[in-house]
Every structure is written in C-alpha cells, then in structure tokens.
Amino acid sequence: MRTNTVDFTSTQFRVLSDGQLERIYLAALELLEEPGTRVFSEEARELLADAGAIIDGELARIPAGLVKRMLAAVPPRIVVGNRDGERTLVLEANNINFGTGSDCPFILDAETGERRLFTKTDIEDAARVTDACPNLDFHMSLGLMSGVPTYSYDRHQAAAMLRNTRKPLCFTAMSRDGLADILEMYYLIRGGRAAFENNPGFIIYLEPTTPLLHSKAAMEKLIFSAERFIPAIYTPCPMLGATAPVTPAAALAIAVAEFLTGVVVSQLARPGAPLIMGGVASSMDMHTTILTYGSPELHLLSAALTDIAHWMRIPMFSTCGCSDSKIFDEQAAVEAALSIQAAALSGANLIHDIGFLESALIGSHEMVVLSDEVIGMVKRFLRGVPVNDETLALDLIKQVGPGGNFVVEDHTADNFRGEFWFPTLMNRAKYDAWQTAGKQTLGDRIRARVQEIIAGHAVPPLSAEVDAGIDRILAAADGKASAEQTTLL
Amino acid sequence: MRANIGRGGARFNVLSSEQCERIVRAAYEVLERIGARFHEPEAVEILRGAGCAVSDGTLVRFPAGLIDQALGAAPAGFTLFTRTGEPAISVEPGVAHFGPGPTCPNFIDPDTGDRRPFVKRDAALTARVCDALPEIDYVMSLGSVMDAPQHLADIHEFDAMVRETTKPIMSWSFSRESLAHIHEMCIAVKGSTEAFAREPFMIFYAEPSSPLKHTAEALRKLIYCARHEIPIVYTPCPIAGATAPATMAGILAQNLAETLGGVVLSQSIRPGAPIVIGGVVSILDMKTTILSYGAPELALLSAAATEVARSLGLPMFSTAGCTDAKSLDQQAGIEATFSILAAALSGADFIHDVGFSESAMTGSLPLLVMSDEVIGMARRLARGIRVDDDTLAVEAIAEARQTGDFLSLDHTARHFREQFWFPRLLDRTRYGEWQAAGGKTMEDRVLERLREIIAEHRAPALPAGVTIELDRLMGTVG
Numbered sequence: 001m002r003t004n005t006v007d008f009t010s011t012q013f014r015v016l017s018d019g020q021l022e023r024i025y026l027a028a029l030e031l032l033e034e035p036g037t038r039v040f041s042e043e044a045r046e047l048l049a050d051a052g053a054i055i056d057g058e059l060a061r062i063p064a065g066l067v068k069r070m071l072a073a074v075p076p077r078i079v080v081g082n083r084d085g086e087r088t089l090v091l092e093a094n095n096i097n098f099g100t101g102s103d104c105p106f107i108l109d110a111e112t113g114e115r116r117l118f119t120k121t122d123i124e125d126a127a128r129v130t131d132a133c134p135n136l137d138f139h140m141s142l143g144l145m146s147g148v149p150t151y152s153y154d155r156h157q158a159a160a161m162l163r164n165t166r167k168p169l170c171f172t173a174m175s176r177d178g179l180a181d182i183l184e185m186y187y188l189i190r191g192g193r194a195a196f197e198n199n200p201g202f203i204i205y206l207e208p209t210t211p212l213l214h215s216k217a218a219m220e221k222l223i224f225s226a227e228r229f230i231p232a233i234y235t236p237c238p239m240l241g242a243t244a245p246v247t248p249a250a251a252l253a254i255a256v257a258e259f260l261t262g263v264v265v266s267q268l269a270r271p272g273a274p275l276i277m278g279g280v281a282s283s284m285d286m287h288t289t290i291l292t293y294g295s296p297e298l299h300l301l302s303a304a305l306t307d308i309a310h311w312m313r314i315p316m317f318s319t320c321g322c323s324d325s326k327i328f329d330e331q332a333a334v335e336a337a338l339s340i341q342a343a344a345l346s347g348a349n350l351i352h353d354i355g356f357l358e359s360a361l362i363g364s365h366e367m368v369v370l371s372d373e374v375i376g377m378v379k380r381f382l383r384g385v386p387v388n389d390e391t392l393a394l395d396l397i398k399q400v401g402p403g404g405n406f407v408v409e410d411h412t413a414d415n416f417r418g419e420f421w422f423p424t425l426m427n428r429a430k431y432d433a434w435q436t437a438g439k440q441t442l443g444d445r446i447r448a449r450v451q452e453i454i455a456g457h458a459v460p461p462l463s464a465e466v467d468a469g470i471d472r473i474l475a476a477a478d479g480k481a482s483a484e485q486t487t488l489l
Numbered sequence: 490m491r492a493n494i495g496r497g498g499a500r501f502n503v504l505s506s507e508q509c510e511r512i513v514r515a516a517y518e519v520l521e522r523i524g525a526r527f528h529e530p531e532a533v534e535i536l537r538g539a540g541c542a543v544s545d546g547t548l549v550r551f552p553a554g555l556i557d558q559a560l561g562a563a564p565a566g567f568t569l570f571t572r573t574g575e576p577a578i579s580v581e582p583g584v585a586h587f588g589p590g591p592t593c594p595n596f597i598d599p600d601t602g603d604r605r606p607f608v609k610r611d612a613a614l615t616a617r618v619c620d621a622l623p624e625i626d627y628v629m630s631l632g633s634v635m636d637a638p639q640h641l642a643d644i645h646e647f648d649a650m651v652r653e654t655t656k657p658i659m660s661w662s663f664s665r666e667s668l669a670h671i672h673e674m675c676i677a678v679k680g681s682t683e684a685f686a687r688e689p690f691m692i693f694y695a696e697p698s699s700p701l702k703h704t705a706e707a708l709r710k711l712i713y714c715a716r717h718e719i720p721i722v723y724t725p726c727p728i729a730g731a732t733a734p735a736t737m738a739g740i741l742a743q744n745l746a747e748t749l750g751g752v753v754l755s756q757s758i759r760p761g762a763p764i765v766i767g768g769v770v771s772i773l774d775m776k777t778t779i780l781s782y783g784a785p786e787l788a789l790l791s792a793a794a795t796e797v798a799r800s801l802g803l804p805m806f807s808t809a810g811c812t813d814a815k816s817l818d819q820q821a822g823i824e825a826t827f828s829i830l831a832a833a834l835s836g837a838d839f840i841h842d843v844g845f846s847e848s849a850m851t852g853s854l855p856l857l858v859m860s861d862e863v864i865g866m867a868r869r870l871a872r873g874i875r876v877d878d879d880t881l882a883v884e885a886i887a888e889a890r891q892t893g894d895f896l897s898l899d900h901t902a903r904h905f906r907e908q909f910w911f912p913r914l915l916d917r918t919r920y921g922e923w924q925a926a927g928g929k930t931m932e933d934r935v936l937e938r939l940r941e942i943i944a945e946h947r948a949p950a951l952p953a954g955v956t957i958e959l960d961r962l963m964g965t966v967g
Binding site: 005006007008011012013014015016020023024027030031034035115211212240241242243244245246247248249250252253254283284285286287288290292294295296297299300301303304324325326327328329330331332333334335336337338341342345358359361370373374377378380381384385386387388390391392393394396397398400401402403404405406407411412415416419420421422425426427428429430431433434435439441442443446 | 502507508512522524525526548604698733734736737774775781784786788792793814817821822825826830831834850851862866867870874875876882885886887894895900904908910911916920
C-alpha cells in the first residue's frame with residue numbers, strides 16, 4: 001500500500017493561475033463600483049438600492065462588500081431532474097454535461113442539404129435526436145420555430161421539446177409571462193410548486209447586454225426565476241473588439257462584472273436561488289465582423305471563465321460543438337472537436353451550443369450526432385491513466401518477455417474493454433473493407449444515423465392529463481398573441 | 490510558444506508527479522530485472538563494458554545506477570538549423586514543434602485525389618509543401634519511395650527532400666550504410682563534416698521493436714549517430730493489447746524501458762550525444778486489428794509519455810495530426826484536431842505524423858495542409874491569457890463607455906493582432922458571401938491551397954556546386 005501519494009483520476013487543465021483569476025475578479029469588482037452598471041428595471045434597482053448600492057438614474061454602483069455577501073448565498077450545486085423526475089443533470093464542481101444550443105433561425109436539412117427555416121417538425125426532431133444521443137445530457141431547442149406568433153413562440157417551442165425528449169431542458173423565453181407559462185407546464189408534470197422547487201425540470205437561459213447593461217426583460221425574468229427557484233443561467237456575451245476590449249483579460253473582467261450583477265439581484269430576490277454562471281466571450285472576426293463560434297479565443301475564454309466559476313464555487317455554463325462553417329464539412333468537424341475537447345477539459349458543468357453552424361444561424365442534426373461521437377472520445381481521454389500494480393503489469397511484461405505477444409494474455413482480455421474506447425461512427429476498417437462498403441465518409445454515416453433516429457426513435461408520450469394541460473396553456477397564450485398579429489419568422 | 494510550463498499559458502496534465510515517478514520506476518524495474526534483447530554484438534559489448542549484465546549473448550540487464558548516469562549525461566535540449574544555417578528548432582522544455590511522419594506505402598495523388606503507391610516525386614512535393622506551411626517546423630516525407638531500388642528508397646527520399654526545403658529534415662534509413670550515405674550528403678550540403686556537426690539540419694529517426702527488442706539495424710544506426718554527433722530520435726511503437734499490455738500504465742512503462750535502452754547505449758558511446766526519446770503509443774483496434782492512429786488513447790498516452798519525458802529532463806517525440814479515416818472527411822478533421830490539441834497542450838518537442846491517413850498506410854498532403862491550420866488554432870489556445878494592467882484595460886472600458894464602441898479604441902488597434910488568431914482556411918464569411926464565392930467546403934479550400942503551394946512555392950535552391958555534388962553522390966549508389 002502506498003501512502004501520501006497524489007493520483008490523478010482524470011486529466012488536469014487550467015487556463016488561469018489562482019493569482020490571475022483573482023485579479024480578474026477584483027477588476028470586475030472595480031468595474032461594478034466605477035463606472036458601475038446600467039440596470040433598466042425599476043424592480044431590480046429597488047432591490048439594489050435597499051441593499052446599499054448607489055443608484056443614480058439607471059446607473060447602479062454595487063459595492064464590493066455587497067457582491068461578496070451575495071456570492072456567498074449562491075448554491076454550489078444544482079440538480080435538474082429529467083421529465084420522469086430522475087435527478088440526472090448534476091451541476092457541480094467539475095462534473096461535465098453536454099447539450100445543444102438554442103434558437104437558430106435556419107436548419108441544414110439532413111435529407112436535402114438545403115438551408116431553410118426551422119419548422120415545428122424540425123424542433124420535434126431535434127428533441128428526439130438529443131434523446132437518442134447517449135452522450136448528451138440536456139437539450140435546448142436547436143432552432144427557432146417559424147410560423148408561430150412572436151408572443152407565444154416560447155411556449156410552443158417548450159411544448160414541442162417536452163413532448164419529444166425525456167432529457168432535462170433549457171429554454172429561452174421572450175418575457176416573464178412566457179417563462180411563467182413554461183413553469184406552469186412543469187407544475188403539471190411535477191405536481192405543483194413545492195415538488196418543482198425540490199426537483200426542477202428545466203433551466204432558463206438569460207443574458208445581460210454587454211458592456212455592463214441589464215435589460216428590463218432580463219432582470220424581470222431573473223427575479224421571477226429566483227422567486228420560483230427556477231435554475232437560471234446568466235450569460236454575458238462580450239465580443240472582443242466590439243462590445244469589449246480586444247484583450248481576453250478585459251473581456252473576462254466585463255463578463256464577470258455582468259454576471260456578478262445578476263448574482264446580487266437574484267440573491268436579493270431570494271437568497272439561495274439557483275444560478276449558473278455563463279459567458280460566450282469570443283472574438284469579432286475582423287474581416288466579417290461576425291461573432292466567431294469556431295475561434296480558439298472563444299474556447300480559451302470559456303475555459304478561463306470556467307476556472308473563475310470553479311473558484312467561486314458556482315456551476316458554469318459553457319460552449320462547444322459549434323462552428324463558423326456554412327455546411328457540415330471538415331471545418332465543422334475541426335471546430336467541433338477542438339471546442340468539445342477544450343470545454344470538457346475545463347470541467348464546465350452545462351456545455352451548450354452543440355449543433356451550431358454558420359456562427360449560430362444554422363442548427364444541424366448532423367453536427368449534433370457528430371458531437372455526440374466526439375464527446376465519447378473526449379470522455380475516454382479525460383479518464384486519464386490509472387497507475388497501480390494491475391495496470392503497470394510488470395509481471396505480465398516479464399512473463400511475455402522481449403519479443404513476445406500480448407494478444408492472447410488474460411490480462412489483455414480482462415482489461416481492453418475498460419481501457420479502450422469503442423467508436424460507433426468513426427471508421428477504422430482496412431482500406432479494402434472500407435472501399436467494398438461504398439467508401440462512406442463520416443458525413444455519410446452520420447446522415448444515415450440522423451435519418452434512422454428521425455424515422456425510428458420514439459419517445460414515450462406525456463400523460464393525457466399533462467398533455468391536455470399543456471394544450472390549454474398554449475391556447476391561452478395564443479389568445480393573447482392574436483392581438484399582436486406578428487410571427488417571429 | 491511554450492505550453493504547459495511555468496506560469497504562462499494553459500496548463501495541462503495527465504499524470505501527477507507520483508504517477509510519473511511510478512512509471513519511471515517501473516521502467517527501471519523492467520530494465521533491471523527483465524532486461525531487453527540487443528541483437529547486435531557491438532552494442533552488447535558496449536553495454537557490457539558500461540556495467541550491464543548480459544545473458545544468452547543478447548539479453549541485457551541494466552543496473553539502475555547506469556540508467557541514472559545516462560539520464561544525467563543526455564542533453565535536455567539542442568538546436569537544429571535550417572539547411573542555410575539559421576537556428577530553426579530550439580529543443581527546450583514546453584516548446585512544441587510539428588512535422589509529418591515517415592514511410593506510408595501509399596499517397597493521395599494531389600492532382601487526381603486517388604490513392605496510389607508513393608514515389609520519389611511525392612517526397613519532393615511533401616518537402617515543398619512543408620517548406621511553405623507556417624506551422625510545420627520540420628520535414629519528413631510521409632511515404633516510402635516505391636519507384637527506386639528498394640534498398641535505396643531511403644537515400645532517394647532524402648535526396649528528394651533536401652532539394653525542396655530549407656527546414657530541418659528528419660530522416661530514416663534501412664541500414665547504417667544508407668545512413669552513412671545520407672550523412673555524406675548532409676556534409677556535402679554544409680561543405681564539411683565540422684560545419685554539419687556545428688549546424689545540423691538533419692535529425693535521424695530509428696526505432697526499437699516492441700516488446701523490449703532492439704534489432705541489429707536499429708542499433709547500428711544508433712551507434713553511428715552517437716559517434717557522429719547526429720541528433721537521433723529513438724522511438725518505440727508498442728501496441729496496447731498486441732505488443733504491450735492493454736493497460737495504459739503498462740504500455741507507458743514498457744515504452745519508456747524500450748526507449749531508455751537506446752539512451753543508455755547512446756550515452757555509453759558518447760556522453761552528451763543528443764537523443765530524443767519517443768513512443769507512438771496506441772491501441773490495437775479489436776475489431777479490425779489495426780494500430781489506431783485516431784484513437785483517444787493515442788492522444789492520451791502521447792501526453793502522458795511527454796510528461797514522463799519531461800520529468801526525466803529528456804526531449805520527447807510525440808504523435809498527432811493523423812487519422813484512421815480513408816478520405817479527407819469529418820473523421821479526419823476530428824481525429825487530427827483531437828490529437829493536435831492534446832499534443833500542443835502537452836508541449837512535446839517533436840510532434841510527428843501530421844498528414845497520416847488510413848492508420849499510417851497513406852500519406853495525405855490535404856490532411857497535412859488542413860492540420861497546419863489546426864496547429865495554428867491549437868497554439869493560440871495553448872498560449873493562454875495574459876493578465877496585467879494593459880490587458881485588463883479597466884481604463885479602456887471606461888473610455889469606451891463614453892463612445893459606446895471598442896472597435897475604434899487605440900487599445901484595440903494595438904492588441905488585436907497578437908490576441909486574435911487569423912484563420913487562412915477556416916471560413917468565417919457571411920452566408921451570402923460564402924455562397925457567392927462558390928459555396929466551397931473546407932476540402933475545396935484545402936485543395937486550392939495545396940495546388941497553389943505546389944505550383945508557386947519554391948525553397949531557395951541549393952548552390953550549383955552542392956547540386957552537382959549531390960548528383961554525384963546519388964550516381965555512386967545507382
């Protein structure tokens with residue numbers, strides 16, 4: 001037996017040293033005092049003023065001591081149950097979970113290759129694809145449902161997702177009303193408010209406006225989420241060179257300052273409210289002015305923010321499996337692989353945007369299935385190298401001897417399944433076998449898999465009672481929507 | 490760029506220092522108690538003279554003190570030069586250098602895209618493409634020349650490469666005789682034996698045979714390099730589940746024992762002889778029985794072996810940018826990227842096999858060109874984040890709040906080039922522009938870039954006198 005040794009049971013990856021991340025945190029505290037932050041919600045400003053922030057019009061200056069006290073109230077872990085109530089999504093420490101992203105206007109049609117608007121059927125298919133992917137832990141809509149009223153699209157999307165996947169969901173909502181309606185759906189599923197608070201079934205995605213602004217809608221949804229104990233992501237999106245300085249350290253400081261404003265408001269609304277730190281901090285492409293989803297800067301900054309979140313003991317929302325490519329090609333694969341590996345190594349808890357092409361304008365089922373395979377690879381990598389007498393196998397090496405063979409040894413038979421990763425879509429066949437089977441690319445195999453899921457993967461329906469309740473919520477929302485007469489797309 | 494070292498840059502580790510130490514101790518144990526077969530009498534005599542115990546004529550066991558002594562003598566770093574005498578690769582901890590690999594039997598024809606046998610012209614093309622690619626630091630040919638007399642394929646390969654690139658070349662050979670001939674060609678290029686020894690632009694590649702066997706040819710080449718001050722990479726290729734244990738720690742221990750056997754021999758001949766330890770450490774795919782070049786285990790083991798090498802103060806030869814895919818598809822993209830990021834983060838000194846497809850059966854220039862782009866990305870990530878007053882830019886943030894815009898700040902103009910990585914092949918245009926430009930895929934752009942390099946790029950020509958001398962030397966072998 002060995003004592004006083006440190007064994008890594010997984011890979012270790014850090015972008016920032018303790019000194020560096022503290023310095024960024026302190027810079028964020030400085031920004032919250034000077035120049036301060038604009039809060040466009042009177043309700044939020046009142047909470048802040050009562051707690052000792054200095055309010056001047058819409059400008060709030062939040063003292064460092066208040067931030068520190070509120071940070072202490074944020075829970076270090078959040079557990080989200082799936083549709084059946086199993087507590088599957090554990091957001092804590094370095095526990096990684098992967099899922100899709102939300103609200104792309106376009107889909108890359110897996111059958112025709114065409115780029116077109118997302119339909120209700122596509123939203124349903126996306127939910128079933130995630131349901132069928134073993135390495136995906138939660139689902140976001142992937143697309144933005146076209147042809148539904150602007151006012152109620154969020155409820156329609158939520159209903160379509162709920163009916164087509166059992167996995168925990170993460171939603172966007174237009175307004176506090178939309179969020180309240182989605183919550184009603186979950187009260188039906190869980191059986192009331194108390195049951196939901198003990199085992200929430202979804203997460204709400206919210207964002208401030210960089211640099212250092214907080215919209216009325218975002219603040220209202222944040223306060224409502226806190227009051228109802230809905231786990232909320234508050235995720236800044238600084239664009240380096242446009243809405244933030246071009247240097248990563250500064251963009252990180254802005255992102256942290258924005259998130260900390262969310263912390264203070266949510267914890268003032270209800271101490272202990274479940275909150276998840278976010279941050280999609282990427283570079284602006286200097287040629288095209290787009291926010292890049294495939295750049296190494298995005299994934300470097302995501303890992304850095306994750307280091308900061310771990311240090312603050314707050315669950316972290318991160319980004320991967322996305323690309324700036326317009327089609328499902330080698331670029332999409334390269335950018336997906338790099339980002340998934342970096343995000344997984346960083347140990348973020350809720351890692352989203354799997355399936356995005358064209359810098360978040362196209363959602364692609366193929367990209368989702370590809371990422372599912374890459375996550376399998378990465379998980380093997382993360383497990384690292386256990387070192388002990390059994391794995392060092394010196395007796396075996398001695399017994400086999402120089403020039404010998406390990407294929408037939410019991411040790412090999414006993415260990416290879418645990419040590420080796422077995423791909424499902426990657427191809428390792430010899431050339432002739434691959435040629436005989438039709439020279440399929442990974443893209444070909446993935447397309448076939450997507451079609452197989454869409455045609456064949458069934459998700460058990462909701463109970464008739466819950467289903468009818470959801471229909472009533474949708475009908476009521478559409479009734480209000482008809483006054484507005486607009487559709488999103 | 491330095492990865493994984495000191496306070497700058499992203500830090501990545503697979504093994505704790507205790508785990509590293511246990512693997513090192515296990516390798517010592519293998520060398521002391523099991524030993525290794527050395528099938529070359531001269532090598533056996535040198536090792537016996539250095540203090541090893543020899544039985545059956547070829548089984549050599551190494552006392553721990555002798556291994557310690559060899560590790561103390563082997564240099565932690567050295568410098569490789571360009572053919573024209575500029576320092577090119579400074580081997581020092583944490584600085585990753587990338588290049589292709591050797592000896593695939595097949596090649597993807599750059600004109601037709603077909604897979605066909607590798608010929609001498611392909612070695613020249615590969616060298617030219619490597620010479621042009623900004624992230625490729627040294628040159629190997631990707632293939633084994635099939636259109637020359639078989640035993641001279643190694644010499645023809647070097648001849649093709651040296652005329653097309655000034656970057657350092659990593660060469661290999663079947664025999665000591667071929668190595669001596671390649672050495673002579675290097676001397677011809679530099680003008681004298683001393684000039685080549687002072688500014689080596691060629692590093693040699695040789696391998697022991699797993700498990701724990703050193704062939705006569707490998708040993709003769711190793712001895713030649715040590716005697717002639719030619720830097721050498723001595724890299725085993727154990728296969729977990731076939732020629733090594735299926736467990737990751739076991740293959741790492743065995744791999745280290747194999748490569749250290751070479752270190753002890755080289756340092757016994759000439760203390761301080763530059764040697765790089767290595768290991769293409771991967772798994773036997775149980776379904777197809779291939780050695781997988783795309784497996785996550787390869788990336789993991791390579792990173793772990795790099796940490797072990799660093800703990801011993803020795804340079805490491807690692808593997809990345811390779812795939813089991815048969816074409817340049819999404820699988821090639823995933824596998825190349827996965828291994829490149831892991832290798833860049835681990836900071837191995839020489840990272841080879843960039844451009845290997847079909848599990849090292851086919852060299853692919855399209856994959857090499859695509860990987861060059863991925864290496865640029867991975868290097869940006871590994872460089873990490875600088876945190877100081879200038880980069881925190883609290884004042885710039887206050888200033889921008891007056892104007893509402895960061896793009897026009899001096900701070901942005903001063904920093905964006907160093908902070909952002911600028912892609913060359915990855916596309917970030919808007920949909921309409923992309924469509925108007927032909928709706929090209931990554932593969933289309935890779936092939937365009939490859940054809941452009943082949944058509945337009947030329948390394949500085951060798952002096953006429955050198956070319957004549959090389960021609961003469963080639964004439965002597967036929």
